[in-house]
Amino acid sequence: MIKARITVTLKEGVLDPQGKAIEGSLSALGFKDVGSVRQGKVFDIELKGENKVEAEQSLNSMCAKLLSNTVIEDYRVAII
Template sequence: MKARVIVTLKNGVLDPQGKAIEGALVSLGVNSVNGVRQGKVFDIEIGQSDAEAARETLTAACEKLLANTVIENYTIEIA
């Protein structure tokens, strides 16, 4: 079973990497970009056929390792 976890910074948390990307895009001639925030995506292959069990496994993975829940949110999509 395939799943995708997306980890993004919470609102209000500064994102200097996103700001740098925004500046680079403008200097490369890509205007009309008003804001960029970067996050992480994890494509995970789970050895469980039950979606509910897979979601529990992924929640544990996010809480323990994939996301810093002080400053980041995560969403889990199970395909």
């Protein structure tokens, strides 16, 4: 079994209305050191098998085909 974590974030330059709202709320709570907040998504995926190279290829393909929209998002694949 291979465990992986995929992180999807908005590309630089893409406005993030949700991140902005969270940023405002953190600031209102007194966290004055917050410069900016970008919201993203995390997927924890378990894969059958033990081949990490194949797993990584498969995970990248999942990101390109479904888990991220590459028009607006970047993704990172990490095998845990």
